[in-house]
Amino acid sequence: MKDKTINEYEKMSHLLRRAGFGANKEEAARYLSKGFDATINELVHFETALPDNEFEKVQDRLQGDFLDFRNFGDLQMWWLQKMQTTDRPLQEKMTLFWHGHFVSAYSKVRSPELMFQQNQLFRKYAVGNFRELTQAVSRNPAMILYLDNQTNRKGHPNENYARELFELFTLGIGNYTEQDIHEAARAFTGWSANRLTNSYVFLSRQHDDESKTVFGKTGSFSGNDVVDMAVKHPACAQHICKKLFQFFIHDDPTSEDVRPFANIFTASQFEIKPVLEAMFHSPIFYSEKAVWARIKSPVEFVVGALKSTQAEMQIRDAPQALKAMGQELFNPPNVKGWDGGLAWVNTTTLLARFNFALRLAKLNESNQPLLQDLKNHIEKGEFQSPEQLVDYFADHILHRPLSQHSRTTLAAYLKSEQPQNRITTNHFGFASTEKVHGLMHIMMLTPEYQLV
DSSP states (O other), rough: TSSOOOOEEEHHHHHHHHSSSSOHHHHHHHHHHHHHHHHHHHTHHHHHOOHHHHHHHHHHHHHHHHOOOOOOHHHOOOOHHHHHSSSSSHHHHHHHHHHHHSOOHHHOOHHHHHHHHHHHHHHHHTTTHHHHHHHOOOOHHHHHHHGGGGGGGGBBBOOOOHHHHHIIIITTTTTOOOOHHHHHHHTTTEEEEEETTEEEEEEEOOOOOOEEETTTEEEEHHHHHHHHHHHSSHHHHHHHHHHHHHHHSSOOHHHHHHHHHHHHHHHHTBBBBHHHHHHHHSSHHHGGTTOOSOOOOOHHHHHHHHHHHHHOGGGGGGGHHHHHHOOTTOSSTTTOOOGGGGGGGGGGHHHHHHHHHHHTTSOOOOOOHHHHEEEEHHHHHOOOHHHHHHHHHHIISSSOOOOOOHHHHHHHHOOOSGGOOOOOTTTTSSBHHHHHHHHHHHHHTSSGGGGG
């Protein structure tokens, strides 16, 4: 938070927004009572907090309610529901991260089942070993089809996957040569996908098993060998940890900012957990440059709003809202994924955010626990002024205090209606229901609310 030191509650709220999709006030307070060490341990080591057998039961129930492999929209709703309800928020946040890193898109793959399969792969390795994840991604049918590796044959190598493996997935531009790409592509010849069984297949007759030279080393390398060499390349640790830093901390790290995390990545043999633990414990994570410093992605905006308000909104509306905001799940715009940052905000996408916030704010109190809770406080005489009502929304929705100017302006908004226009049978004590819905809507339109 700018111009002030954030308190412990605000720090915890920041951790829960970045390592998940936020929390309502009661959840944040509960985590704060556990302390930061215990909370970070629970977030990162989620398999201990919720064992696999219990996680699978939750997963099965959600699949039964929402998932139809033949319906792309159902797949999107299923994942959004998981993000909103999961007891493993970091697992879902990292699944989203890998989806934007190892990009495949439904627009080309054309199979909800294969996109689901890839999503489960990212979830399995969410905070696991990066080398193992990259090996698995290289065999993933959705990835093979998206980057045309099914056409990568001996004597006619297709370089798409090898190029993106080096440029985007492991090393970054400038750390390989065009010859490295050509030779690596030969190593992935014969790695294909069976559309009938939706599975990986190795076509041995199409594989080039002759000698290849990659990164100055020569041998009869397979795709596995190339992945191992790429992950062990000195540039990989810095490339992956920079992306993690940008995703979790802030957009503009220096090499010195990233180096401690890259060292941990290398020393741990490419494990993601210790890197994330170090990030969440690091002072830079809670610094002025990091807190409220990133623009929320549409997914963070939508899921965070649903979590902070505890609203019971039709999740069916959310996929189209996300598409209008510029982030269609399972369908990134290109192999580089979503640009993020300022690219999230323009006149069209901001209007989509405002429209979603309006629909959320106008829910009936029976579907809007936040409004019902507010009414209960008012009926108990706990609120004595419009300013206190404004503070309530700031506390629950923004998780930060307002400036005095904003607080005064919003209170004046509540007071602005004429008494004869008040709806006395549908009233929140200091303002009509319509005004209170409007206040909630305005809170979600503030520049502060667009930040995470």
